[in-house]
Amino acid sequence: MMAVEFQIAAARFGDDHSPFLSARLVADRLGVTLAELSKLIGVARNTLTAKSGARKVDSALSRVVRILAMASEMAGDETRAVIWFKHQPIPGWAGKTAFDLVGEGKADKVLAYLESVRAGVYA
Secondary structure: OHHHHHHHHHHEEOOOOOOOHHHEEEHHHHHHOOHHHHHHHHHHHHHEEEEHHHHHHHHHHHHHHHHHHHHHHHHHHHHHHHHHHOEEOOOOOOOOHHHHHOOOHHHHHHHHHHHHHHOOOOO
């Protein structure tokens, strides 16, 4: 995905009043609560809504947004990408989903998997 395309995809997760990603929008799109999202990205629940923690939250959310943007591009739409993210086991990871791996701090592994699939490597 080109940088411009990613910025457009990521813009859907932003708040009009802030340059940062919106935890509420990401949680809504994933169909999870803010508490579940905070656990997923490894940020305290109160930090998600605190203005002082915006950069930390933005950094943690950006991994999830990158995965969703790439999966959306590959799946054809965001709804399919969210279903894949939450429910489809990734081969080679003992039945774990992207959601599980991100929760374990392995978002980079999910991104690497998506890159390899996009490059034509069968997974």
